[in-house]
Amino acid sequence: QVQLVESGGGSVQAGGSLRLSCAASEFTGRRHCMGWFRQAPGKEREGVASIYTGLTTYYVDSVKGRFTISLGNDESTLYLQMDSLKPEDTAMYYCAAGENDYCFYTKATIRSDHYTYWGQGTQVTVSS
Numbered sequence: 001q002v003q004l005v006e007s008g009g010g011s012v013q014a015g016g017s018l019r020l021s022c023a024a025s026e027f028t029g030r031r032h033c034m035g036w037f038r039q040a041p042g043k044e045r046e047g048v049a050s051i052y053t054g055l056t057t058y059y060v061d062s063v064k065g066r067f068t069i070s071l072g073n074d075e076s077t078l079y080l081q082m083d084s085l086k087p088e089d090t091a092m093y094y095c096a097a098g099e100n101d102y103c104f105y106t107k108a109t110i111r112s113d114h115y116t117y118w119g120q121g122t123q124v125t126v127s128s
Contacts, residue, residue, distance in 0.1 A: 002024065002025065002027045002116075003024070004022055004024050004096070004097060004119035005022065005119055006020060006094065006095050006119040006120065006121060007022075007023075008020040008122060010124070011126075011127065012125070013127055014086055014127065016126070017082060018085065020079065020093055020095075020124075021077060022077065022079075022080075023077055024076040024077065025076070027076060027117065028076055029053075029054050029078060029097070030071070031099075032053070032099050032101065033050055033051070033097070033101065033102060033104070033115070034050065034097045035049060035051070035095075035110055036048045036049045036067075036093060036096070037093070037110070038089075038091035038093045039094070040092075043091075046091075047109075047110020048063055048067065050069065050110045051069045051071055052101065052103050056104065057069050057070075058103065058107045058108045060110060063089075067080060068080070068081040078097075085124075091123075091124060092124075093123075094118055095118070095119040096117065098114050098116050098117070099116060100114065
């Protein structure tokens with residue numbers, strides 16, 4: 001059974017950095033799509049970044065140049081390095097995995113319905 005467990009969230013001041021991790025069991029990112037989503041209170045869940053077969057990456061415009069998604073050498077740990085954080089980045093962040101290649105075709109349009117497995121989320125709070 002696939003399980004995703006996020007860690008690394010916390011509170012940081014604007015301009016700071018955080019690194020989120022997602023440990024996946026029974027799933028290898030080298031074959032499929034993995035992604036990071038976020039949801040702020042009162043807002044819809046938003047796709048932030050995705051990675052296809054551990055190599056090709058996509059980002060939503062609002063985080064491009066500030067966030068970096070990567071797959072660990074074990075092929076089952078997903079990372080999100082977040083730099084130059086802004087208060088508007090405050091949200092619950094979720095790791096997701098899908099046994100498909102949809103992210104390769106949708107690119108920067110990161111859709112939650114393309115992912116089957118989800119973590120429980122980790123909170124990121126950025127203060128001004």
